[in-house]
Each structure stands twice: as C-alpha cells, then as structure tokens.
Amino acid sequence: MAEAEAEAEAEADPKEENESSYQRYKILISSLPKEEGWASENYFCHYQGFWYPDILCPGVFAVQDHFKARSSDIIIATTPKSGTTWIKALLFAAVNRGMYPPTYNHHPLLSENPQLLVPFLELRLYKSKIIPDFDILPDIETLPSPRLFGTHIPFTSLPQSMIDSGSRIVYLYRNPKDVFVSMWHFNNKMRAAVSKPPLSAMEAFDRFCKGVSQFGPFWDHVLVYWRASLERLQQVLFIKYEELQADPGGVLKRVAHFVGFPFTSEEEKEQGLVDKILRLCSFENLSSLEVNKTGKHSSGLGYEAFFRKGKVGDWANYLTSEMIERIDQITEEKFHGHGLKFC
Numbered sequence: 628m629a630e631a632e633a634e635a636e637a638e639a640d641p642k643e644e645n646e647s648s649y650q651r652y653k654i655l656i657s658s659l660p661k662e663e664g665w666a667s668e669n670y671f672c673h674y675q676g677f678w679y680p681d682i683l684c685p686g687v688f689a690v691q692d693h694f695k696a697r698s699s700d701i702i703i704a705t706t707p708k709s710g711t712t713w714i715k716a717l718l719f720a721a722v723n724r725g726m727y728p729p730t731y732n733h734h735p736l737l738s739e740n741p742q743l744l745v746p747f748l749e750l751r752l753y754k755s756k757i758i759p760d761f762d763i764l765p766d767i768e769t770l771p772s773p774r775l776f777g778t779h780i781p782f783t784s785l786p787q788s789m790i791d792s793g794s795r796i797v798y799l800y801r802n803p804k805d806v807f808v809s810m811w812h813f814n815n816k817m818r819a820a821v822s823k824p825p826l827s828a829m830e831a832f833d834r835f836c837k838g839v840s841q842f843g844p845f846w847d848h849v850l851v852y853w854r855a856s857l858e859r860l861q862q863v864l865f866i867k868y869e870e871l872q873a874d875p876g877g878v879l880k881r882v883a884h885f886v887g888f889p890f891t892s893e894e895e896k897e898q899g900l901v902d903k904i905l906r907l908c909s910f911e912n913l914s915s916l917e918v919n920k921t922g923k924h925s926s927g928l929g930y931e932a933f934f935r936k937g938k939v940g941d942w943a944n945y946l947t948s949e950m951i952e953r954i955d956q957i958t959e960e961k962f963h964g965h966g967l968k969f970c
C-alpha cells in the first residue's frame with residue numbers, strides 16, 4: 628500500500644496538484660470572514676485568528692501544507708513595518724560574511740534589495756498571486772544550508788515542521804505607534820500604485836486599533852511570538868527595533884550567536900566586522916543604493932517604499948493626543964501581565 632502510494636505520488640503531475648490545491652484554497656478563502664483591505668488586495672480574510680490580505684492567503688496555505696523545514700533554517704519573523712528589511716540585511720550579511728565580506732565591492736546587498744536576498748516564504752517562494760499557472764511548489768529543496776527566509780505568519784500558524792525541526796526563529800518587534808505610522812505611509816504608497824485614493828490617518832488608525840491590518844491584530848502577533856520566545860529559548864529570539872537602534876552592535880552579536888554564527892573576538896576587534904556590517908546595512912547606506920532607489924518589488928512597488936525615515940518616535944509627528952491615549956490603552960490591556968516591556 629505504501630509502495631503504491633509512493634508510486635502514485637511519483638507519477639502525480641505537479642501542475643495538476645498545484646491547480647487542485649489552488650482550487651481548494653479558493654474555496655477556503657471564500658468561506659473565511661472578510662473585511663475591507665488597506666491597499667491593493669481585494670479584502671482581508673480572517674484565518675486562524677489573524678487578518679490576511681486575500682492575495683496572500685494561497686501562499687500562506689501552501690507554506691502550511693508543503694514547507695519542509697531543516698534544523699539549519701533561519702527564519703526572520705515580523706509584523707509588517709517592524710524593520711524587516713533591516714534585520715534581513717543584517718542577518719544576510721552576518722551569516723554570509725565568509726563568502727561575502729561586508730566590504731566586498733560586489734556584495735549582494737549592493738545590488739539586490741534585502742527582501743529579495745531573504746525571500747518571504749508566503750509572498751515570494753510560495754507564490755501568492757492569483758494567477759493561472761499558480762506555482763506553489765518552488766524548488767527550495769535545492770537551496771544550500773543555512774537557508775534564510777522571512778515570514779509574517781504568526782507563530783501559531785507556522786508549519787509544524789518549522790517548530791519540530793528546531794529551525795531558529797528571530798522575531799523583530801517594534802512599538803505599535805511607529806508601526807502604525809509606517810504602515811499607513813506604506814499602504815498609501817501601495818494604493819497610489821494602483822490608483823486608489825489615500826486612506827486617511829483616522830480611518831487607518833481605527834482599523835489598526837480594531838486589529839484589522841495586514842497580519843493583525845498587531846498585538847496578538849507580538850504576543851504569540853513573545854510567549855514562544857519564553858517557552859522555546861533555544862528556538863525563538865525576540866528582539867526590538869528600538870534596541871537595535873540604541874545598541875546595533877550588541878543586538879547584532881546576540882542575533883549572530885543565536886543563529887549559530889557568533890563573531891570571534893578577532894572578527895570583532897581586529898577585523899571590525901560587526902561595525903562593517905552595521906555600516907553596510909545602515910539606513911543611510913541601503914537607502915542611497917541605486918537598487919533601492921529605483922528597483923521594484925515583485926508587487927510593482929518601488930523598493931524606495933521600504934526606506935522612509937528609519938527613526939524611533941516618528942509617531943509624535945502624526946498622532947493626536949486622543950490617538951495616543953487609545954493606542955496606549957490597547958497596548959496596556961493586551962500586554963498587561965505578560966511581562967512585555969516597552970521603550
């Protein structure tokens with residue numbers, strides 16, 4: 628029986644399988660609760676406790692169904708606008724520093740956007756666009772270890788193999804007020820790209836506070852990773868954008884050690900590798916590169932949209948005192964008793 632199944636599997640046409648999975652996913656999507664989206668998606672779908680843009684759902688389901696993790700995999704998990712681009716660049720540079728020293732003239736980060744070098748599982752690798760030749764089974768099996776991937780999928784919805792394999796997960800968190808401001812700007816750029824009028828700050832803020840944002844509720848996303856980081860010290864590292872801004876060298880060393888690529892004292896002190904990586908991945912450097920000024924994301928959006936100000940506390944320039952009170956109160960209610968501290 629097992630042999631017959633294996634034979635049948637070997638004979639199965641991957642294109643047909645993709646098509647039948649895609650049809651299954653479409654039925655599932657149509658059954659999910661929906662809310663209006665923020666940008667180019669048609670709507671958000673509520674799945675396993677979180678809001679997903681409909682166009683990303685097939686990618687998320689495909690990751691859950693098909694991704695086979697390796698213990699050596701390194702996963703960068705974030706909510707959108709928490710500094711994903713930065714931590715992707717830092718980890719890519721740190722993990723690959725043997726092959727690509729940070730001062731190498733042809734370093735991949737000089738010619739590719741970090742989002743491409745550390746692809747999102749659900750966005751890029753498990754293609755999420757609703758297209759006829761839907762390609763849900765990319766050949767990521769052939770990638771050499773350690774594989775570096777990004778994801779916005781909440782911890783509770785990650786594929787089981789990722790948890791069981793012991794892959795390392797680095798979760799970057801950012802304070803909700805800056806995340807909101809960054810998200811509002813970013814979504815309005817995406818709206819402009821598809822000729823939609825901008826979303827007012829008030830409207831976006833109300834949706835964010837109700838939890839209806841990409842991969843939201845924001846607070847729940849942070850909490851599931853926070854709990855996981857307490858329960859699985861060896862597997863999930865929880866770091867903050869604000870800490871990365873205040874002590875980038877200290878955080879980079881901690882992250883590199885956690886993923887199994889610690890800096891030796893010679894690398895740090897004599898070769899100055901930590902500082903060189905920080906310079907390579909700094910906001911000023913990355914945002915001034917031609918690829919990030921004029922290059923385009925697969926969605927059609929310019930990479931420049933991923934580099935706005937790169938500062939802590941820009942929310943003070945946008946939020947009214949009522950908005951601050953509301954968001955602070957939600958944060959207090961959601962995180963109370965969990966031991967999660969804020970800057």
Ligand code: A3P
Nearest residue numbers: 708709710711712713809909910934935936937
């Ligand atoms: P702002 O909009 O507040 O400027 P993500 O990468 O998760 O989409 O997050 C984008 C946010 O990270 C943006 O925040 C962006 O400017 C900031 N960012 C991008 N690259 C950065 C870097 N190298 N250093 C610091 N912040 C960076």
